Amino acid sequence: MTALLTVEHLSVHYTLPGSGLFRRQPLTLKAVDNVSFELGAGETLGVVGETGCGKSSLGKGVLQLVRPAAGRVLWNGRDLCTLPPAELKHCRKDLQIIFQDPLSSLNPRMTIGEIVAEPLEVHYPELGRDQRDRRVSEMLERVGLRPAMRNRYPNEFSGGQCQRISIARAMIAQPKVIVCDEPVSSLDVSIQAQICNLLRDLQRDTGIALLFISHDLSIVRYMSHRVLVMYLGRTMEYGRRDGFFGSPRHPYSQALISAIPQPDPDIAASARPLVLDGELPSPLDPPSGCVFRTRCPLVVPGCITRQPVLEEAEPGHRVACHRWRETGSARSSG
């Protein structure tokens, strides 16, 4: 695989005002801390983790919607992080995003035809009106909407249809990469599968690469070729789908996978989910050493003092845990 997009040691920090009378020092929240990955053409990388793990910030940092504090995002041999705004705008044609809430990410005062046409107006101003209209009609048809609907407004559509409009808007300028930030989380079960299949179809047809951000591991397994697990801004595990789901190495990944309710009463009856105790620590004050240690069933004193680095457990399968050699047999595959 040749990488289309290479992300190296990316960190995204937010500065918050200090609170209290004597704490005037601003606080730094490390939403993403030293995350690296590669994304190839036609590939989907699933980014999973719970609320506050930094998965959305990672997506925004990659697209420079927030400027990363450190690291590089290599695209066509250039680092997006240091690109001047004018050149960055040029790259945006190739890098698009779809958000979780389909209705609030569409301008309510624009018709869906105008919404879908806008990227063409920005990135291909030379196109004539007829050509643009034809491209919009084709795109609407491709995502399963009737071109005759183009004069309607977003509030006339259901959540699933709005997400189709978002996909049409993201796809119309023929980008190379789309960041999908929880694209199906707010949709009904029967509509989730429709949207997932639409994204898979579009990927098959166009070779587009997807950064698929989700908290739902079942959907990530269905959508992704490789998976990256985040916890409090850090990478816990990174590997190919089958290797990851077949034998997850990190205790956090194991807990996440075993916590998924299985739609099968017999499996559910015999399952012994590994339930983590406690709450996610505050990202403003993450634990020392391994950030997962406060909830980890395998914690040893070394975890408090030393931060684990990503080690290769198998070719292409990396894990950040001091005890990964002992976790392999903890859970059989399937």
Next chain:
Amino acid sequence: MTAKEMTPVVECRQLNVSFQTDAGQVTAVTGLDFTLHAGECLGVVGESGSGKSQTFLAMFGLLAANGEASGSIRYRDTELLNAPRSVLEGLRGNRLAMIFQDALSGLTPTMRVGDQMAEVLMRHQGLSRRAARSRVIEALEVVRIADPARRYAAYPFEMSGGMRQRVMIATATLCKPEVLIADEPTTALDVTVQAQVLRLLDGLKRHTGTSLVLITHDLGVVAGLCDRVLIMYGGRVVEFGPVREIFRRPAHPYTQALLRSMPSLLIDPARDLPVIPGQPPDLENLPPGCAFADRCNYAAELCRVERPELRAVNTGRNADQARACHFEPADLHAEPAGSPA
């Protein structure tokens, strides 16, 4: 099923719920029947607009002002539907409890969490503030809230979503209710927190004998926790029966399609998921026939003109299973979703 005491605790007969809106009358629930037995967990599954939440809001007298309910929902010997306020207030939070998806809006933002919990005990059981306080701290301990004496004085905004949902569960169970309705209790929660809350509900069901109704769109949650399940579509029950039967041999095309379209860990990700085409039905304009016909792979002419009645499924396994479909289960080429290899 286990040899459970099959005493009906709640009986719902011919429930209709509708709303008057500017656009006309919207039908949320039509002709709904169900029975909740003592000590069982009943799953109620459906997508948005299927009527699953409105059914239980009607039971608690909590419909919106433009809502109207007819029919009957009895708790033991008491009719709940359109009952006087005093009757409902004596039962709600006491014998009948409900927890909601959004735990933040279920709690009063300006009151300390412990105080609002204690109020329930002072009101329904006449406890003193002191006695109520110690019971509340015990209840917080049961739902595994660390340092409950300190958390007693916290405000809802100082707690995480998972902690608030556990507070809601603790509050709902303070008076040891006979019936607990949980409306999407884990939908807004992270996976690991969802696992904690489900374990809590499971423990409650096992140890207190409370009858539990779990309203959800997640069939995985139903498989793990429920004894029986009611599948709703367009305001009606399309199928009900024991969880094991429904998951093994779904006898309604909607149930089948729903099970097959779930991207569970059991599917082969290389194959495309079979999807349910189209959109959920328009409640302002329900078709005369089967509400699912437009999205159904099997639909025939009859399905569009005549609504199928809910009829018993002859399983030969002595199970109480019924479904509303013109086709016989054998004609639906049932292949249970996610059958293990």
